Amino acid sequence: MALQLLQQPGAVNFAGDPIIVKAKTNLTGKTFLRIVAVCKVKAVASNESVEHSEEYSYSVGTDGIATLNVGHTVQTFLENKMEQKMQGGSLSTSLYKAVFSLALREVYLDGTLEVTGDTVQTESFTAIPGSLTEYERMSASNHDTETLIGTCRILSRKPDGERIALGDTLHIPAVQNVSGSSNIAYKLTQGSTVKTGNAYTPDALVPVIISHQVTGLSNGDLSILVGGVELTRKRIVPATDDMRRFVFLNGFGLVESVTAFVRESLTYNISSESFIVPSDISYDGNTSVLNYADSPKATFAMSSGFVSRAWAEWWVNEFLPTRRAWMEVDGRYVPVAIVPEEKNQLFDRSKPGLIAVKFNVKYAFAGGTMNRFTRN
Incomplete structure (x- = not known):
């Protein structure tokens, strides 16, 4: 041949x-x-x-x-x-x-x-969907993706210890390589309290987003077992006004949720252009000035809140480069753009301190959310 x-x-x-x-x-x-x-x-x-x-x-x-x-x-x-x-x-x-x-x-x-x-x-x-990072491919001991996935794998790079508030809805992307199974089983455990659920998947290796509202639990450590093999640990904390909840496409191109603990600032950008026009065409006529302003565009300056080095790396490499994101506003999620700072210094060994990753959030629409004619 x-x-x-x-x-x-x-x-x-x-x-x-x-x-x-x-x-x-x-x-x-x-x-x-x-x-x-x-x-x-x-x-x-x-x-x-x-x-x-x-x-x-x-x-x-x-x-x-x-x-x-x-x-x-x-x-x-x-x-x-x-x-x-x-x-x-x-x-x-x-x-x-x-x-x-x-x-x-x-x-x-x-x-x-x-x-x-x-x-x-x-x-x-x-x-x-998704890809490994260049470093993951360079350092992998096994280049076989099927072995890497196993029978079930959460398609996320989150470290353990994620902080969530009671009542939040978690979105966890996962994939299962089990022929004939139409569900990925998951289990939430906190002490003696156990909650179970199933996420439907139409076929082996078709990803699924596990969505679960965290209720009936208390503040403290929480373990989530997905597919009977993949364990992730989180921590339930009291809800505060400083929490901002996001849903976004992660490094695998799949929906994931995260909460930022921030003290944000809000700025409106308004572009405008002025024109001088005559008000009367005559010998003693005068002029007037007209100003045309674009619709205001809101930008929030935010941060991840103080986090560990591992979590700071996650925010920089997974959240900031996202192509699509939504932010919770008044109980509903609205589309936003995540705009990273050009430089984010995570640490300086000569100046030890806490780490916070800074970024900007822009609404995907003009105007704000509080100035409205309609009422819910």
Whole structure:
């Protein structure tokens, strides 16, 4: 066979990671010899699937080897298909996994004719939303994503010790690799009090957002066991006016919740332009000034509150770069943009002190939330 596969992706992949396919042709002496690959992707959830394909063309060198990264195709299609939004206080999601395969062929010119040589078809692979960080990929002892996920995994990088208020609704992204199971079971434990629940998942490796309102508990430590294997520890604290609750897309592109403990400041930016116009066209006419102002745009200066080094790293690397976020205002979540400070110094060993990560929050709409004609 003139065309052979040297490297294929793993059975399970993160869509945002490099997904590498390496092929080699033994043909030589051909004009404009290249390997063409067609990547076919399906977004799958239960009985629903949507297909997409994209073609890659790679001119081979003297070694005849072509190395392709199809991760961008898989990730972009999966992200465009998924939908996650907050409507008032309700979370609405449409989540999928991607199933993809590749068909590769040799192509070269014979005079003016394009000739197709050997072809080869890969098996099917699975990809789930998100990616590992560069450091995670460099330091991983095992590069097998399926092993990393195991039977169940929370798709979050939060350290233990998250502070939440009684009555808050937690949003925890998770994925389960168990065929035939339609639910991810979870359990909240505080002392002798145990609360259980199930989050529906349409298929193995299709992510789910576990949403649970923390009620019937008290202030103190709380353990949450997801899928019977993944444990996260949190702490319930008294609710205060300094709490700001957010829902956002984390580093895996999935909805997650967090509370910031802040003393915020609010600024309105108002752009305007003035024009001098005559009020009367006559010998002794005068002029007047008209000012056109844009709608006010609100910006909150906030911070994470004082946190540990591990939590400060989480705020900087997971929350600040988020592309979509919502903030709770008067019991409902409104869309906002998270705007990081250009520099965030986490610590200075010559000046020990507490750590707080600063950022700005802008409403995704003009005006404010208190100046309104309608009443609830």
